[in-house]
Amino acid sequence: xxxxxxxxxxxxxxxxxxxxxxxxxxxxxxxxxxxxxxxxxxxxxxxxxxxxxxxxxxxxxxxxxxxxxxxxxxxxxxxxxxxxxxxxxxxxxxxxxxxxxxxxxxxxxxxxxxxxxxxxxxxxxxx
Numbered sequence: 001x002x003x004x005x006x007x008x009x010x011x012x013x014x015x016x017x018x019x020x021x022x023x024x025x026x027x028x029x030x031x032x033x034x035x036x037x038x039x040x041x042x043x044x045x046x047x048x049x050x051x052x053x054x055x056x057x058x059x060x061x062x063x064x065x066x067x068x069x070x071x072x073x074x075x076x077x078x079x080x081x082x083x084x085x086x087x088x089x090x091x092x093x094x095x096x097x098x099x100x101x102x103x104x105x106x107x108x109x110x111x112x113x114x115x116x117x118x119x120x121x122x123x124x125x126x127x
Contacts, residue, residue, distance in 0.1 A: 004055055006039060008035060009033050010044065011028045012029050012032070012067060032071070032072075035061070036057045042099055043100055047104040048108075051066060051067055052065065053065050058098040060097045060098055061076060062102065062124065064126060074126065076114075084118070099114055100115060110126040
């Protein structure tokens with residue numbers, strides 16, 4: 001199991017002992033960092049074969065992790081967008097814009113769908 005936290009980390013847990021004994025908890029076996037997550041729900045999902053997972057970031061980027069590596073193996077910026085009220089370009093670094101939703105295509109372990117807080121959606125392919 002992988003969990004996300006507002007300390008800008010993800011953790012991989014071993015639930016082997018917890019499943020056989022309800023009085024024990026899982027053990028964190030790896031911690032991942034590189035993305036920013038301090039206040040907003042940024043979304044996170046594992047791909048269908050469980051080797052890769054991706055999470056959003058308060059930097060308006062998508063971070064891809066391989067389960068054996070504690071740092072991102074890929075980072076994709078969402079890029080600039082237009083403000084829905086003024087029509088003016090919003091810089092990528094705008095702290096109010098973040099990637100809020102992530103999901104992998106269930107039948108393809110390398111296809112990812114992500115959306116940010118402005119409602120922009122991107123389909124990405126891990127190659």
